[in-house]
Amino acid sequence: MLRQTPPNGLPFMKMHGLGNDFVVLDHREGGVAVTPELATRIADRHRGVGFDQLAVIEAAGNADARLTFYNADGSLSAACGNATRCIARYLMEESGTQGLTLLTDRGALPCVDAGEGLTSVNMGAPLTGWQEIPLAREADTLHLPLEGDPVGTSMGNPHCTFFVEDAEAIDLATLGPATEHDPLFPERTNVQFAHLIGPDHLRMRVWERGTGITLASGSSSCAVATAAHRRGLTGRKVTIELDGGPILVDWREDGVWMTGPTAHVFTGTWHG
Structure with missing residues (x-):
């Protein structure tokens, strides 16, 4: 009780x-x-x-x-x-x-236990329809109508991903909350800034909806990996370097698998 x-x-x-x-x-x-x-x-x-x-x-x-x-x-x-x-x-x-x-x-x-102290979770398939994210109005989720040309994705919660030249140079404390509360997102959104390090290797920083800057975000990592593949930047299996360390995301037929330490x-x- x-x-x-x-x-x-x-x-x-x-x-x-x-x-x-x-x-x-x-x-x-x-x-x-x-x-x-x-x-x-x-x-x-x-x-x-x-x-x-x-x-x-x-x-x-x-x-x-x-x-x-x-x-x-x-x-x-x-x-x-x-x-x-x-x-x-x-x-x-x-x-x-x-x-x-x-x-x-x-x-x-x-x-599942992935061995070597790592744990994998299937976070399900990404949702890419504008109503699924959701957006306030119909839009191309691969090219959202915002400055910076971000990608919209839902992993059960909304995500807005910007691909930039240098994620380290982004003023996350300013751009994060401004995007989170943009009228395009009626339920607010998580915000990521990422750049390509090498083949299937990304650097990402994240502003989480309702929390702020965090050292890592699992759902954001899944959103960034799927957005990068949709944009043709990477394959379906991607290592993402977060402020807190690396995480592996693998977009398989049965969903997006995320593997990392705990x-x-x-x-x-x-x-x-």
């Missing part, structure tokens, strides 16, 4: 994937009802715990678990690739299995 307040504190786990950090609440046997207000209090890096996203694990009859994601501003997100990978690793180690399925608003996501940093109790 859900409680409105945690009388003895709120147990949580802190995890990260390439520096993209999460507070994870394991509510498979019940727990505190998470509200946007509670999520933002926990997200406060000075008075709370701090996170890029918060993930809640719940029991699911038709999958190994169900995940719900909150951004740092308390808004919901249908997809969070790095958190999904972290939780998949945690649950596989708990159960001793090499694979499982996690249910999200994005759909049922297969996850870390369970610590377990604690929040008394905020």
